[in-house]
Amino acid sequence: xxxxxxxxxxxxxxxxxxxxxxxxxxxxxxxxxxxxxxxxxxxxxxxxxxxxxxxxxxxxxxxxxxxxxxxxxxxxxxxxxxxxxxxxxxxxxxxxxxxxxxxxxxxxxxxxxxxxxxxxxxxxxxxxxxxxxxxxxxxxxxxxxxxxxxxxxxxxxxxxxxxxxxxxxxxxxxxxxxxxxxxxxxxxxxxxxxxxxxxxxxxxxxxxxxxxxxxxxxxxxxxxxxxxxxxxxxxxxxxxxxxxxxxxxxxxxxxxxxxxxxxxxxxxxxxxxxxxxxxxxxxxxxxxxxxxxxxxxxxxxxxxxxxxxxxxxxxxxxxxxxxxxxxxxxxxxxxxxxxxxxxxxxxxxxxxxxxxxxxxxxxxxx
Numbered sequence: 001x002x003x004x005x006x007x008x009x010x011x012x013x014x015x016x017x018x019x020x021x022x023x024x025x026x027x028x029x030x031x032x033x034x035x036x037x038x039x040x041x042x043x044x045x046x047x048x049x050x051x052x053x054x055x056x057x058x059x060x061x062x063x064x065x066x067x068x069x070x071x072x073x074x075x076x077x078x079x080x081x082x083x084x085x086x087x088x089x090x091x092x093x094x095x096x097x098x099x100x101x102x103x104x105x106x107x108x109x110x111x112x113x114x115x116x117x118x119x120x121x122x123x124x125x126x127x128x129x130x131x132x133x134x135x136x137x138x139x140x141x142x143x144x145x146x147x148x149x150x151x152x153x154x155x156x157x158x159x160x161x162x163x164x165x166x167x168x169x170x171x172x173x174x175x176x177x178x179x180x181x182x183x184x185x186x187x188x189x190x191x192x193x194x195x196x197x198x199x200x201x202x203x204x205x206x207x208x209x210x211x212x213x214x215x216x217x218x219x220x221x222x223x224x225x226x227x228x229x230x231x232x233x234x235x236x237x238x239x240x241x242x243x244x245x246x247x248x249x250x251x252x253x254x255x256x257x258x259x260x261x262x263x264x265x266x267x268x269x270x271x272x273x274x275x276x277x278x279x280x281x282x283x284x285x286x287x288x289x290x291x292x293x294x295x296x297x298x299x300x301x302x303x304x305x306x307x308x309x310x311x312x313x314x315x316x317x318x319x320x321x322x323x324x325x326x327x328x329x330x331x332x333x334x335x336x337x338x339x340x341x342x343x344x345x346x347x348x349x350x351x352x353x354x355x356x357x358x359x360x361x362x363x364x365x366x
Contacts, residue, residue, distance in 0.1 A: 011035040012164065012196050013059065018068035020054050028054050030220040032068070036164075041190050041197045043207040046217030047243070053168060055217070056200045060166050061085050072164075088157030088165040088195075092172045094149045096141040102128070102152050103137035109160045127155040130189065147178045154186075158193070167199045171206065183209050204244050208232065216240050232291075237278065238365040241289040248295060248335045250288045254280045254364065262364050264288045267331040272307050274362030286364045293338040294361040297325060298354040299345055307359060311335060313351045327353060 013036035020029040029051045036042055044052035057063040059070060061082035070078050077085060096105050103124050110120045128134050131151040141149055150170060157165050171179045187210045190197050201207050207214045208228045215225040216239075224236040235241035242249070255263030255271055262276035264286065272288070280286050302308055311327040314334055325337040325347060335355060339345060347353065 010037045010039075012038040012073065013198075014069075014071040014074075015055070015059075016069045016071065018055075018058065018065045018070060020051075020058060020063065021066050027066075027220050029058070029065075032222065034215065034222065034225070036196060036198060037213075039194050039196055040212045041187070041199065041210055043199045043201055043211040043214045044217060045201055045204060045207040045214050045244070047202060050217035051220040052200050052202075052215075052217040056166055056168055056198060059164075059198065060087060060089060086160070086162050086164075088160070088162040090150075090153050090157045090165065090167040090170045092169040094141070094153045096149060096152060096156075098141050100140075101137065102133065102139050102141070102144070105141065105152055106137075106155045106159050109156060113160060115160075123159050124155075127159040130158065130193075131155045131185075146174050147182060150174065150182065151185075154189075158195070162195065164196045164198065167197065169201055170199075172201075172203075179206070180209075186210060208244070214244075216244060218243070233361075235277075235289070235363065238287055238289070241363065241365065246292050246336060246338075247289045248292055248337070250290075250329075250332055250335075252286060252288065254282050254284045254286055257282050261359070262286075264362070264364055266309075270309060272309075272357055272362060273359045274357070274364045275360065277363050278366040280364055280366035284366055286366055288362050288364045290357055290362045292324070292336040293322075294358060295335070295337045296356040296358070297327075297337050297339050297343075297345070297347070298356060299347065299351070300354075302354055302356070305354075307362070308354050308356045311353050311355050313347050313349055313353050315349050316347055323347070325353070327355060329355075 015032045015034040018029060018032040019027055021027050044055055046052045054063060058065050065078060069076050106124045106127055107120050110123060128137055131154050133151055171182050183206055211228055213225060213227055214231050216223045218239050224231060224240045232245050241247055252264045252266045255265045257276055259279055260276055262274060262280060264272045264274055274288055309329055311329050314326045314328050317324040322341060323339040325339055327335045327337060329335050
């Protein structure tokens, strides 16, 4: 028997060395080690084909790992069938029974568990109140909006008081305004219930809005798992920096360097100081990344030119709460800068601008 590490004190679920292949050759999930904490809202974020949905399906029991073990409260569940795992599930297509009224849809998990009728009525009423659908219990799914149908699916997933709720792109079919409203509702519901939520999405904004932690997947592996603020402010590698949030990238080589900081030498010979994320050595080719809101745009030549580059404004886009400048830098892709409206500046295309890159926010990736 392989040795299984003890669960972390707050770990509800453990993936230990989990792999998945469908054809015996290509690994969709590669040696995954992941602890899901009790009561947290964890999002699995990544592009299509990154392994995030396969990970969720293995946790649900709809897929079996090719290798490794999944544990719940320290006990293996790898060979436990889905209906015995006692997890709530919410999918993008809602999966409601069109011929059953809302109350009967929500009651279904309790009916199959042979819960007494009086208890079912009590629990259904409580679950519908939880998702603000009291009074719609006799409606059919076709009489509800998309957002209401998704709330019914959520009530059905919560009605039997599962210890874990799994959600696969549940808001993907909703329009932007309703999706953003449901994100806030889901987060509030999670906070009120204290149930563990595992949420699959390819939408980075959605993951950052709702989650306690986010696991960023690419090519079958977790690239970084972290609290949302750390994930955004201190990406661990080039993929995470480019995938999570907007970023402006500069290419060059490393000048003077140590384990913590390094000089970015641009093709023009200009030098910028930044954080040496991966310990790149002098002479190595690197990409530096900085968030657009961290770049300071100056419209008169600064006295101190440290970490500052002269650029030209290509275009100005109005975003309601800020202006987004796309600026031309010699030998680089256009640099995106977010300029708050409170600055009072009204730049125009063709104008010269000086871009200051604060050292703590310019991160160099080997």
